[in-house]
Amino acid sequence: MKKIFCFAALFWIAFVPEIHAGEFNLAVAANFLEPARRLVSQFESQSESQSKKEFPHRVKIISGSTGKLYAQTIHGAPFDVLLAADSRRPRLLEERGDAVAGSRFTYALGRLALWSADPDRIAGDGRAALTSGKFDRLALANPKTAPYGLAAEQTMEALGLSEALGDKLVRGESVAQAFHFVATENAELGFVALSQVLTYKEKGSHWEVPASLHDPIAQDAVLLKRGKDNLAAKEFLKFLRSAAAKKIIRELGYELPKR
Amino acid sequence: MNFSEIDAGPVWLSLQLAGATVILLLIAGTPLAWWLAHTRSRWRTCTEALVALPLVLPPTVLGFYLLIAFGPHGWLGGPVKAVTGSALSFTFWGLVLASTLYSLPFVVQPLQNAFETVGRAPLEAAWTLGASRWDAFFTVASPMALRGYVTAAVLGFAHTLGEFGVVLMVGGNIPGQTKVVSIDIYDRVETLDFASAHWLSAGLLLFSFVVLVFVYTVNRRLPIRI
Numbered sequence: 001m002k003k004i005f006c007f008a009a010l011f012w013i014a015f016v017p018e019i020h021a022g023e024f025n026l027a028v029a030a031n032f033l034e035p036a037r038r039l040v041s042q043f044e045s046q047s048e049s050q051s052k053k054e055f056p057h058r059v060k061i062i063s064g065s066t067g068k069l070y071a072q073t074i075h076g077a078p079f080d081v082l083l084a085a086d087s088r089r090p091r092l093l094e095e096r097g098d099a100v101a102g103s104r105f106t107y108a109l110g111r112l113a114l115w116s117a118d119p120d121r122i123a124g125d126g127r128a129a130l131t132s133g134k135f136d137r138l139a140l141a142n143p144k145t146a147p148y149g150l151a152a153e154q155t156m157e158a159l160g161l162s163e164a165l166g167d168k169l170v171r172g173e174s175v176a177q178a179f180h181f182v183a184t185e186n187a188e189l190g191f192v193a194l195s196q197v198l199t200y201k202e203k204g205s206h207w208e209v210p211a212s213l214h215d216p217i218a219q220d221a222v223l224l225k226r227g228k229d230n231l232a233a234k235e236f237l238k239f240l241r242s243a244a245a246k247k248i249i250r251e252l253g254y255e256l257p258k259r
Numbered sequence: 260m261n262f263s264e265i266d267a268g269p270v271w272l273s274l275q276l277a278g279a280t281v282i283l284l285l286i287a288g289t290p291l292a293w294w295l296a297h298t299r300s301r302w303r304t305c306t307e308a309l310v311a312l313p314l315v316l317p318p319t320v321l322g323f324y325l326l327i328a329f330g331p332h333g334w335l336g337g338p339v340k341a342v343t344g345s346a347l348s349f350t351f352w353g354l355v356l357a358s359t360l361y362s363l364p365f366v367v368q369p370l371q372n373a374f375e376t377v378g379r380a381p382l383e384a385a386w387t388l389g390a391s392r393w394d395a396f397f398t399v400a401s402p403m404a405l406r407g408y409v410t411a412a413v414l415g416f417a418h419t420l421g422e423f424g425v426v427l428m429v430g431g432n433i434p435g436q437t438k439v440v441s442i443d444i445y446d447r448v449e450t451l452d453f454a455s456a457h458w459l460s461a462g463l464l465l466f467s468f469v470v471l472v473f474v475y476t477v478n479r480r481l482p483i484r485i
Contacts, residue, residue, distance in 0.1 A: 067449035136331070136345060142432060145449040170349045170431030173445070181431070186330040186348040 022047075022057040022232025025078055029085035030176035031110065031148060031193040032219065033063040035252045036083060042248065043239050047232075057232040065174035067145035073224060074098055080227025081236060083107065083219065085175075086147040090222040103223035107240050108254035110217030111194035112151045112209040117185050119203045126207025129189060130161055138168045139182050139190035141175040148175040151214035152191030158213040195253035211255075218257070268435060269443035270459075276351070276439060277419040280358040284366040284415050285408070287359070292370035293396075297379070310367050313360060318424025325357050325429050349431035354439075357429055358419045366415040373407020374400065409477050417470045420463070 028036040040059045048056035062069070062079065070089040073079055074096065082099070084090050087106065093099035114126040122129045130138075141149030149171065156162045170186075172178035175193050182190035183200070197206045221240060227233035239245055246256055295307060313321065328335040329347035336346035336353075347353035377400055385395040401408070423441040430437035432446070440459060447456040 065449065067451075071448060071451065137349060137431075139431075142446065142449075144446065170433060173427060173432070173449075180326075181348075184326055184330055185332050186326060186336075186346070186429075187431075188331075 022230065022235070023060070024057075024080035024227055024230045024233040024236070025060045025062060026236070027069045027073065027077070027079040027082045027224075028061055028063045029066045029069065029083060029219065030063055030146075030174040031085055031195060032083055032108070033061070033176070034199040035108075035195060035249060035254070036061055036063075038248055038252070039240065039245055040236075042244065043236055046239070046244075047235070057235065059232070059236065063176075065141075065145055066147065068174075078226060079224050080230050080233040081221065082224055083221050085110065085217070085219050087218045087220040090220040093222055093224065098225050100223040100225065100228055103237065104220050105241070106218045106257045107221045108219045108249050109211075109257055110148065110151070110219055111211065111253055111255060112148060112155060112214060112217070113192055113194040113197050113206045113253075114189060114209060115179075115182055115192050115197050115204060115206040116189050117183055117202070117204045118188065119205050121188065122205040122207050124207070126209070127159060129207070130159065130165070135188035136168060137170050137181075137187035137189070138165055139170050139172060139178040139187035139192075141178045141191075142171045142173055146172075146174050147217050147219075148191065148193055149178070151209075151217050154214035155191065155209050193253065198253040219254075266443070269438050269440045270462075272351075272435065272438065273420050273440040276354055276358060277416045279355045280362060280419045281366070281412055281415045283355065283359050284362060285412060288363070288366040288370055288411065289401075292367045293374055295367070295371045296374035311364050313362070314364050318361065318422070319428065321357070321361060322425045322428030325353075325360075325425065329353050329357075329429055348429050349433060349437060351436050354426060354430060354437055357425050358422055361422055361425050362415045362418045365418045366411040369407045369410040369414065370404065373404035373410075376407075377403045406478060410474055413470055413474050413477075417467055421467065 026036065026040065040061060044057055044059065062077075064072075066085040066089050069077075069079070069082060069084070070093065073082065073093060082090060082093070087104075090099065090104050094101055094104055114122060114129065116122050116129070121135075129135075140152040143149035143153040153162070156165055170181060172181055175196070178190050179192045179196045179200075181187040182192065183202070191209070194206075194208055197204070221237060223233060223237055250256065291306075291310070295303060295310075326348060327333055330336045331340050331346040333346070333348075336348060340346040347356060381399050381403065382395050385399045386392070390398065421441065422439070423445070426437065426439055426442055427445070430439070430442060432438050432442055438446075440463065444456050444459045444463075447453070447459070
């Protein structure tokens with residue numbers, strides 16, 4: 001009998017998770033992972049100090065390409081909130097009934113950057129680096145699945161360079177992979193999210209691609225069906241619109257929509 | 260269902276990749292397996308463990324190291340670039356090299372088993388009858404190890420066809436160069452083109468099943484005769 005109690009106690013310690021006031025799963029597009037981490041830590045400490053509760057809110061972050069997160073969501077992945085890299089996938093989720101109608105809003109406007117791990121490669125206007133021809137590989141995210149890849153494609157088109165650069169392109173499955181292709185110097189240049197460049201601590205050079213060269217990268221957030229009654233999830237979405245959150249988002253290389 | 264949406268390019272590329280990999284592996288794997296089967300060297304155990312590593316390591320580990328080694332400044336990619344003009348990452352031959360490492364145990368282990376089964380006795384008999392070492396290998400040992408060769412070739416081929424993680428990490432998804440069928444399926448799932456993904460996946464599933472049935476049949480039926 002004693003043994004059974006011992007086992008039960010051990011089981012309890014090992015498998016029953018910590019109790020929190022609110023816990024939810026946040027699915028985040030790869031480009032926004034670092035900002036999301038900072039936002040979440042701010043949100044968690046804020047909920048701790050505000051409520052003075054013993055059990056503050058806790059957020060689990062899952063990151064991937066927007067396309068993958070979308071496919072996982074419609075197949076029942078346990079996500080409560082989605083921070084996508086586009087507005088199309090959140091809208092589709094709303095239309096399908098997988099997201100709470102009316103909960104969708106643009107939390108950030110993405111900025112594209114041309115980036116190199118070589119501090120001397122991009123000096124001032126990145127167009128010079130692109131037309132120099134002195135590189136073998138240009139990395140971008142897959143335009144079919146990743147909004148930053150699409151913006152990169154549109155930028156090359158607008159600059160009239162699509163043809164010239166065509167056989168130098170390597171496609172990462174997400175903008176995160178495009179970034180690490182450049183960081184490991186497997187590609188000399190890459191179109192990445194400005195935010196990635198700003199949060200990366202190593203050396204390099206970059207050019208902020210003028211927003212006029214591509215369609216705006218409106219990144220939408222949406223409350224998913226699973227999080228419909230989750231208080232913490234709803235509070236997080238409210239927090240995302242607060243001045244404190246907007247400050248973090250701006251600092252990390254995003255713009256905010258003008259209302 | 261629309262077949263025209265399915266691009267045969269990635270399928271063909273996968274077959275080429277698997278073919279090139281298997282040929283390389285049979286050439287490089289034979290002496291290695293032979294040595295492992297016959298040596299009493301103290302390095303044997305370590306070498307066996309090294310050969311088996313790709314079986315237990317996640318493809319991401321191999322992919323990560325290869326990404327670093329294959330680049331224009333990597334210890335492998337650098338010299339290759341100096342000679343050929345392009346580094347190994349994002350190229351077909353880079354994938355062949357990656358697959359060779361990744362599928363190594365699937366070729367070496369069956370060959371080693373086969374050579375061990377053949378044993379030294381038939382070879383020694385051949386030698387006493389005046390056959391040279393090479394002669395004994397090509398006319399006695401390798402035909403007797405035929406089963407091992409068939410298994411090794413088929414498993415190496417099929418395993419390369421099923422490769423995904425390593426290719427995803429060092430491939431760069433270039434049509435006609437590195438966009439193999441497993442990557443194509445992944446892309447189609449991501450872009451919600453589930454119909455094509457189904458066709459390609461079902462095709463691979465069926466192919467892999469047939470391959471395994473073939474291997475098991477061969478292992479039961481193929482006579483060991485000289």
